[in-house]
Amino acid sequence: MTLNNNTVKSIMTTNVATVSPNQTVQEAARLMSEKNIGALPVVENGQIKGMITDRDITLRTTAEGKNASIPVSQVMSTNVVTGTPNMSVEEAANVMSQHQIRRLPIVENNQLRGIVALGDIATNHAYDEAAEQALTNISEPSQPQA
Secondary structure (H helix, E strand, O other), X not given: OOOHHHEHHHOOEOOOOOEOOOOEHHHHHHHHHHHOOOEEEEEEOOEEEEEEEHHHHHHHHHOOOOOOOOEHHXXXXXXXXXXXXXXXXXXXXXXXXXHOOOEEEEEEOOEEEEEEXXXXXXXXXXXXXXXXXXXXXXXXXXXXXX
């Protein structure tokens, strides 16, 4: 049995800033700026519909000359990898590593409950090795798609 302090629930951020799919990219960018964060879960009725990152905004809006008043749903990533509150921190680090992601939304009963960032794992010295391995894999360039 996993001890409670070894679970994602013990290190996740529960007061998560979110945006809805129909909010504008500009609103998402403003919220990221206010909160000093680089990603926001896109949530509708408590359910995660996507993620939008500062990189999504740069590459899918600015670089393509799109207006910042378009809805978040047009530039968000929809293939969101999630975790659960009761998974171990090591499991979360492995999932993040495998999928080359720095933030893992935590979902329970189809509802967003929190988020774990690679930094949350890295700042807990008990998980240094897991964080280091995840960062190594995340930092490797992904294979170009054909």
